[in-house]
Amino acid sequence: MEEKEVTINNKYGLHSRPASALVKKASNFDSEIKLIYDGKEANTKSILGLMVLAIEPGAEVKIIAEGEDEKEALEELEELIENDFFVEYDDEDN
Secondary structure: OEEEEEEOOOOOOOOHHHHHHHHHHHOOOOOEEEEEEOOEEEEOOOHHHHHHOOOOOOOEEEEEEEOOOHHHHHHHHHHHHHOHHHOOOOOOOO
């Protein structure tokens, strides 16, 4: 089992677009991957589970991966989060 704490720096938190990017990336791995925030846990392969966490900008979260590709999964998810989910916003986005 591997785990890592990361900060959600996306300016809107973990809303639908970044959650979708996280689910898409996590689904590439065989490992079981969980995201823990404020005492609540969600499967990172479930967009509904992630949305229920209501993660705000600046929140500290823990990612836990367990399985044969856990290390690679954790590294790639950390990179995705650190790069604001590779989501770009126009000034008009809300």
